[in-house]
Amino acid sequence: MRAAIKRENYQGPVGASPFVYAGDVCNNRCVYCFERDLIFRQKSTDELRREIAAIREKFDLINFMGQEPTLRKDIFELIRYAKGLKFSQIGITTNGRLLAYPDFAHKLADSGLDQAVITVAGCNALLHDRHTAAKGSFKETLQGIKNFIALQKERRLSLVLNVMVTKLNYKELLKIVKFYIDLGVKEINIGHILPFNKNIVNSRCIIAKMSQAAPYLIKIQEKFGALAKFLFVEYPPCIFPKKYRHLSFPCLEESPQKVRFDLCAKCAYVSKCAGVHQYYINLYGAKEFKL
Secondary structure, rough: OOOOOOOEEOOOOOOOOOOOEEEEEOOOOOOOOOOOOOOOOOOOOHHHHHHHHHHHHOOOEEEEEOHHHHHHHOHHHHHHHHHHHHOOOOEEEEOOOOHHHHHHHHHHHOOOOOOOEEEEEOOHHHHHHHHHHHOOOOHHHHHHHHHHHHHHHHOOOOOEEEEEEEEOOHHHHHHHHHHHHOOOOOOEEEEOOOOOOOOOOOOOOOOOOOHHHHHHHHHHHHHHOOOOEEEEOOOOHHOOOOHHHHEEEEEOOOOOOOEHHHHHHOOOOOOOOOOEEEEHHHHHOOOOOOO
């Protein structure tokens, strides 16, 4: 298990994944965000250009993320630079609030963006804003999603929804998924939150047990699998019955915090799964993971 992350000069990995950490501030204060208590050093445009070029040497796709990358004044310039390096896919992970402004959404697309990955935690203001700690965030994010769906009708763009699973919303997952499918969302990642934030690392009030959430994920696949593509991110295969283990999807980044169990040696998915985060094991143990 790694030591607690220091609050100063955190930059995220460089060149180790297809993600470039561009955002250094955010207009939400999400309770589940492991970056929330970190102080990010603001990177210059030239510095990020070098990182983008380094990523291109290893990857054919790139995603701008961090805290909230759309708040950067040079985000359009950076996307255009990535476009010039001929990435096959250029994406951005965002809370979607600035996409509520049509001119901003169009300008992102005009810069060369191929994909928006928009993070949500609910399908109404009460639940979503409770997670973001930002009143009015649901209204803007919802409009941002609608604006991007409208753009999809004009251009070849991909919209992926990130639904963050917490103890506050896991029982509402079917309702949440149906709401966004009804809007027109076709790709949904449902991700278990990672307990890195020092305020949640020991919090059973926020972090759901994976075994509690897994039955809802199975119901989602059974009920909506023909309507949308789902990835269940950070859920290891051994949290599902054998019939559904193919639904497990690991994070694309290296995760040295993850650990394996004795049962991993006998698991058919051992080459595709890096294990479970140590912080989660510290919180709930490993008894729920079974072959």
